[in-house]
Amino acid sequence: MTTLTEDDVLEQLDAQGDLLSFITMANSMLQHGVKQFLPSLFVNNDEEIMEYAVKPLLARSGPLDDIDVALRLIYALGKIDKEYYADIAHFSQFGQYLQEQKVIPNFTDDICWDFICNVNCIIKNVTLYSALTSMKFADFSTWSELRFRGMIKTALVLAVTAILKELTP
Numbered sequence: 001m002t003t004l005t006e007d008d009v010l011e012q013l014d015a016q017g018d019l020l021s022f023i024t025m026a027n028s029m030l031q032h033g034v035k036q037f038l039p040s041l042f043v044n045n046d047e048e049i050m051e052y053a054v055k056p057l058l059a060r061s062g063p064l065d066d067i068d069v070a071l072r073l074i075y076a077l078g079k080i081d082k083e084y085y086a087d088i089a090h091f092s093q094f095g096q097y098l099q100e101q102k103v104i105p106n107f108t109d110d111i112c113w114d115f116i117c118n119v120n121c122i123i124k125n126v127t128l129y130s131a132l133t134s135m136k137f138a139d140f141s142t143w144s145e146l147r148f149r150g151m152i153k154t155a156l157v158l159a160v161t162a163i164l165k166e167l168t169p
Helices: 006-014 019-041 047-058 067-076 082-100 110-116 126-136 145-166
Strands: none
Touching: 006 019, 006 145, 019 047, 019 067, 019 082, 019 145, 067 082, 082 145, 110 145, 126 145
16 A cells, blocks of 8 residues: 555545535545555564455455544554544544535535544644634625635645555654
8 A cells, every 4th residue: 555645635635526426536535545544553564464354354345444444543552642633533424425415516615624523633724724714704895705625625635644644654
């Protein structure tokens, strides 16, 4: 598995044109980060242990292939803070919600705003969250919707990047 650089994350997420494709790509990156982090949980990384015990756990259709199960294990072992655990779970749930929708919401729709207001990596960044809030409730003759959309995408990219940094073994 290759490690994603910040540039890779930025380029791949920036290339996504709608909210569903963006969140789907973000979830794919987060799942990749979780899978890369998992081997660091196991003792000594002994070759035999890795080959006969760890690889089957991490294999496709293995018990830790499910991001929810893997994430719970990482959290239960105290290897990730509650806020990051909640953010990854929140991204996953939002992605599932979006896939069930007949009409995909835009980045500037209220459902996306509600999602952002529950992402710890964003709301704990006071400067960023304040700027987003100011733009959200500003008169759009001052701020264009396109600018607000860009700011939302930037905030989401920063959140994904912060989570992936936390998942670096």
